[in-house]
Amino acid sequence: MTSSQIQVPAQEEGGATILEIGQQPDAWREVGGETDEGLARFLRGITERPGLRVILTGAGSSAFIGQIAAPALRRHLGCRVEPIATTDIVAAPRDHLEPDTPTLMVSFGRSGNSPESLATTALADELVTDIWHLVYTCDRTGELGRAHRDRANSRVVYLPERTNDTGFAMTSSLTSMLLSCLLTLGPAGRGNVEALAQAAEHVATLQPDIRALAQSGPQRIVYLGSGALAGLAQESALKLLELTAGVVVTYFDSPLGFRHGPKSVLDGCTLVVVYVSNDPYTRRYDLDIVAELRAQLSPDAVRVLSCEPIPQELGTATVLPGLAHLDDAQAALPYLVFAQYLALFTALEHGKTPDNPFPSGEVSRVVQGVTIHPISPSDLEAR
CATH class of the missing domain: 3.40.50.10490 (Glucose-6-phosphate isomerase like protein; domain 1)
Structure with a gap:
C-alpha cells in the first residue's frame, strides 16, 4: 500500500x-x-x-x-x-x-x-x-x-x-x-x-494508559533526564509545547539541576516524567529525584520510564524490556515514542489539531521569516 x-x-x-x-x-x-x-x-x-x-x-x-x-x-x-x-x-x-x-x-x-x-x-x-x-x-x-x-x-x-x-x-x-x-x-x-523496534511496539500497546495520563488534566508537564536523556527531556517538552500550541506549560531539566530553582514550577496540577538512565552511577541520581518528587507530590504525579525495574520502595515504573544493555542514546528512541504519544493525546484533550496546531500560521512547519545576513571581513575582526 x-x-x-x-x-x-x-x-x-x-x-x-x-x-x-x-x-x-x-x-x-x-x-x-x-x-x-x-x-x-x-x-x-x-x-x-x-x-x-x-x-x-x-x-x-x-x-x-x-x-x-x-x-x-x-x-x-x-x-x-x-x-x-x-x-x-x-x-x-x-x-x-x-x-x-x-x-x-x-x-x-x-x-x-x-x-x-x-x-x-x-x-x-x-x-x-x-x-x-x-x-x-x-x-x-x-x-x-x-x-x-x-x-x-x-x-x-x-x-x-x-x-x-x-x-x-x-x-x-x-x-x-x-x-x-x-x-x-x-x-x-x-x-x-530489533530490540529497539520491539520496545517501541511495547510503548504502542500503552496508548490507553498514556491517553488516561493526558485525560488526568495536567496543566504543567516537566521532563527530567540526565546526560543523553537531557536532550530527550528537552525534545519531549518541545513536542508537547508544539502539539498543544502552548496551552500546557512545559519544562525540562536534569534531575540534579531541577533542584536549583526550577523546582519552583511544581504545583498540584503538575505531571513529572523522569527518564531513568541505564548508566548505574547516573541512575542513582535519577532515582533520588523520583523518591523526592513522589514524596512531595504524589506517586501518580511522577511517571518513571526505565529499561529495568526500579526499587520496590520507589513505586512503579513503565519498564521498556530488552534495553538495559544499551547506552542512553539508543534507549532514548522508544522513550521518544512515549513522549510523542503523550504530547498527541494531551493536544487532543485540549481540542487541538495535531497535524496543524497553529491553523492561523503563527508557527509554521518549516520556519519562515528568517533573514540570513551575509558575513563580511569586518564581521570577522577580533572584538
Whole structure:
C-alpha cells in the first residue's frame, strides 16, 4: 500500500501524526537494514584524523538529535563531539567555528529547507579550512540535500520516504535520523535495532494508559533526564509545547539541576516524567529525584520510564524490556515514542489539531521569516 492509499484518521483521532508515531518500529527496521560501504569508507578517512572536531547541528528538534547522540559518539569516536544548534552558529559563527580545527559537520534536517541549515554549512565552508559535511535528511527534494549530494567533501544520507513526516511535529523523522547517525558514527549495532523496534511496539500497546495520563488534566508537564536523556527531556517538552500550541506549560531539566530553582514550577496540577538512565552511577541520581518528587507530590504525579525495574520502595515504573544493555542514546528512541504519544493525546484533550496546531500560521512547519545576513571581513575582526 502506498502512502497515498493510507487512510488518515480524522484530526480528533490523531490525524497523520498518530500514524507517523506508530510507524516508527518498521521505519527503524528499514533504517537498520540499509548499509553503505562508500559512506563507511568516507567517514573512516575523516574520523581517523588527529584533532578532529565533530559538530552535530540542526534547528529545534533536529538540534536535540545532536544533544542525545553526542555523549555516545564522543565515547565511541574518542574525539570532540559537540552539539551546537544551527540557530546559534548562524547568529554568532565566530563563537562556534574554529578555522584551524579539522571539522566534520553533521547536519540534521527533516526537509533541509530551514534557512539556518543552508547558512550553517555555508559558513563552515567559508570559515573552516578543513571541513567535511555529513547530512541526514528525509526529503530528497530538500535544499540541504541538493546542495551537498554532489560534493567531494560531503555525503548525504536520505532516510526512507515514509519518515518525511507530513504532520506538524517531527516524530519518525527525528528518531530515524537519530538511529541512522548512531549506526553510522556511533556504537549502535544493527543487531540492536530489533530490540529497539520491539520496545517501541511495547510503548504502542500503552496508548490507553498514556491517553488516561493526558485525560488526568495536567496543566504543567516537566521532563527530567540526565546526560543523553537531557536532550530527550528537552525534545519531549518541545513536542508537547508544539502539539498543544502552548496551552500546557512545559519544562525540562536534569534531575540534579531541577533542584536549583526550577523546582519552583511544581504545583498540584503538575505531571513529572523522569527518564531513568541505564548508566548505574547516573541512575542513582535519577532515582533520588523520583523518591523526592513522589514524596512531595504524589506517586501518580511522577511517571518513571526505565529499561529495568526500579526499587520496590520507589513505586512503579513503565519498564521498556530488552534495553538495559544499551547506552542512553539508543534507549532514548522508544522513550521518544512515549513522549510523542503523550504530547498527541494531551493536544487532543485540549481540542487541538495535531497535524496543524497553529491553523492561523503563527508557527509554521518549516520556519519562515528568517533573514540570513551575509558575513563580511569586518564581521570577522577580533572584538
